[in-house]
Amino acid sequence: MSYLKNFKMINRILALGCVIQLICFSASWASGKIYKILDYGAKGDGITLNTEAIQRTIDECHANGGGSVLVPEGRFLTGTVELKDNVTLYLEKGAVLLGSTDLEDYKNVDLFTEGLGIDVGWALVVAVGAKNIGIAGQGAIDGQGAALKERHIQTDRRPEGERWGRRPFLLRIVRCEGVNITGVSLLYAGAWTSHYFQSRDITIENVRIISRGVAHNDGIGIDGCQNVRISNCDIDSGDDALVFKTTSSKMACKDIEVSRMRLKSNQAGIKMGTESMANFENIHIWDCHIYDTRNGGIKLLTVDGAHLKNVVISDVTMDNVRTPMLFRLGSRLSVFRKDSDEQQVTGTFENVLIKNIKAKAASEAQLTPPSGILITGVSGHYISGLTLENIEIDLAGGGSHSDAHAEVPEAVDQYPEIKTFGPKIPAYGVWARHVKGLKLKNVAFVLDENDLRPALVCEDCIDLEVNDWTIPETTGAESIIRLTNVKNVKIANNRVDGSADSFVQATEGKNIKLKKNNMDEQIGKSLIKY
Known part of the structure; x- marks a missing residue:
């Protein structure tokens, strides 16, 4: 099995790349200019809709070459906000980005159909085609999934299996390069908690996910991404905890290492598929604890043409x-x-x-x-x-x-x-x-x-x-x-x-x-x- 020998070299390359990426990320936070959302009119009262204020802060940070957008302690209600090149969203301790319960406050930048045939892709925090972006700090992003669903079903009378896709993901990263998600808590998504699609050079560390209360609360979803490092995360999810998928045939899940994870799920702990059009290859997962899952512990599935x-x-x-x-x-x-x-x-x-x-x-x-x-x-x-x-x-x-x-x-x-x-x-x-x-x-x-x-x-x-x-x-x-x-x-x-x-x-x-x-x-x- 020569492929096992290759893993040592692959892991060294991945580790070196992630160290360089983390150094650059830390340097950016330390030396980049800080933009405070309060200076752009945001209010942390949990009532005021801050979508425009937060987006203006991100846009100005990006226009001036990048830096950090600071979310202070407070509860900042918002709809979809989009990260741009060289911008880090920094959530201080006690800071909460609070998802709106009104579906009209969300955008879908990349509509697609998931494995059960439902159109999905709306999101609370999204980045498309961006480089060198991050979310860091000790704060949280809370999608208010249960309250969102309760409001949704008052006007949408379709069966749950048909309507759930309209509810937003908590975090979506689409065709990005250089992504660092560090330290934050991701809570109670309206659908999938975090979805990374066709992106490269991703580091996810020390992230806490608690996402239950509605259907399809996957924890971390890696969809056709490459050069990925995930470590020291604690996931408690209503659906698959850690899932790799390829909803497009254009880009494989490749060169990925995952370690030191705690995984609890109503479905699978570690899963590849079901969406499986592009390959899954050179993936190493180790030192994990899976507990209290209501389905499988480890599930590797290729059913749509992928080479696993x-x-x-x-x-x-x-x-x-x-x-x-x-x-x-x-x-x-x-x-x-x-x-x-x-x-x-x-x-x-x-x-x-x-x-x-x-x-x-x-x-x-x-x-x-x-x-x-x-x-x-x-x-x-x-x-x-x-x-x-x-x-x-x-x-x-x-x-x-x-x-x-x-x-x-x-x-x-x-x-x-x-x-x-x-x-x-x-x-x-x-x-x-x-x-x-x-x-x-x-x-x-x-x-x-x-x-x-x-x-x-x-x-x-x-x-x-x-x-x-x-x-x-x-x-x-x-x-x-x-x-x-x-x-x-x-x-x-x-x-x-x-x-x-x-x-x-x-x-x-x-x-x-x-x-x-x-x-x-x-x-x-x-x-x-x-």
């Missing part, structure tokens, strides 16, 4: 997470910017490493009973070169004989959600289908109750390696591992506690090799049953 490759996620802990991991290559093939893009062919999913993961799965999940890891391509399009290494997952158990034979829908062109493949998965540990070169190394499961499903079910698999597993004590199962339509399988050095009718049950299997597997109790009539 050279991704490493490591050293992640999860607590009370529904379905710890989902990996999906599909053929939904949606188009989100119909004026500039066309439908693509099915993409690829290759060379991904997930290692050093320790998870406690929630006992109540979308899947009943819960399962740990779902991996699936579609017929003729394999997930290739996926490695899961040093994985430990605690699960509720409780699967029955009938659960062990559940049929999982292909859902080739469907929205790629965990519940799309449920409610029953025939393996408690790892269920994999349409995979090639899958390596499962040093995987351990802990079960609260006996489970009659196999630890591993693999269907339509080529070149499978299962090594150094610790398989918990179960009794009464037909098999520990079930293989269907497989070729070139190596199962070695696994420790199996408990008993089953057979260790491996295989149908249409070719070249299956078992070596040095440790069985504490009798495994039925044979190690492998055809």
Whole structure:
């Protein structure tokens, strides 16, 4: 896997670039002229609409070569304001930019359609085509999402699934270069909390996000951006906490590093997709804690033509997470910017490493009973070169004989959600289908109750390696591992506690090799049953 070696060089380059960028940002704040919004007529009483006053301050700062726009302590009500070149919005401690609850106070500078088919893009703070911009300080931007929604639904009687897109994002960065978001709190967006689109050289550090109360409160959304560094952020979101997407085919999510994150979500902790037209590549995420998510912990999805490759996620802990991991290559093939893009062919999913993961799965999940890891391509399009290494997952158990034979829908062109493949998965540990070169190394499961499903079910698999597993004590199962339509399988050095009718049950299997597997109790009539 030569791509792993390249990550060291990529990370050095990214780190150097971010240090230079941070030095320039700090120097700009220290030496640039300060423009105070109070001098332009702004009032921090939480009642006066300050959109024009704040925008005049930003415009004059920009016209004079840049500097910092100072928001002092107070609550400054505003609609859409636009950042310009060389302008940093600095929020002092106790300062709040307070989003208006009137939708007519917001602008949409870049309309597009998101993954569920809704037109979106209105925003409270926005920048388009700007260079060297920032938001810093100890203050907050508060979108008043719940109050905004309450006022919205008084006049818009459409179903929530159709009307939500009109509500504004909290922060939108569109086709910008040199972006620093540091120290601030982003609170209670009307829709997505922060969305970065086709931008380069982005640093997001020490940002706190609390965004709940309405639907689609994603935390940080990176959409077709490059040279990105995100670290030390705390996100509590009503939708995906940290999500990478590509709503356009024109620019990949590329050369990104993320570290030291705390992620809580009603949906996924870490996610790629669903919008996935341009590539996801050279992305490294490490040292994160995901907790209390109502959906997946880690979800990597490419379903609209993107090539997802050279991704490493490591050293992640999860607590009370529904379905710890989902990996999906599909053929939904949606188009989100119909004026500039066309439908693509099915993409690829290759060379991904997930290692050093320790998870406690929630006992109540979308899947009943819960399962740990779902991996699936579609017929003729394999997930290739996926490695899961040093994985430990605690699960509720409780699967029955009938659960062990559940049929999982292909859902080739469907929205790629965990519940799309449920409610029953025939393996408690790892269920994999349409995979090639899958390596499962040093995987351990802990079960609260006996489970009659196999630890591993693999269907339509080529070149499978299962090594150094610790398989918990179960009794009464037909098999520990079930293989269907497989070729070139190596199962070695696994420790199996408990008993089953057979260790491996295989149908249409070719070249299956078992070596040095440790069985504490009798495994039925044979190690492998055809």
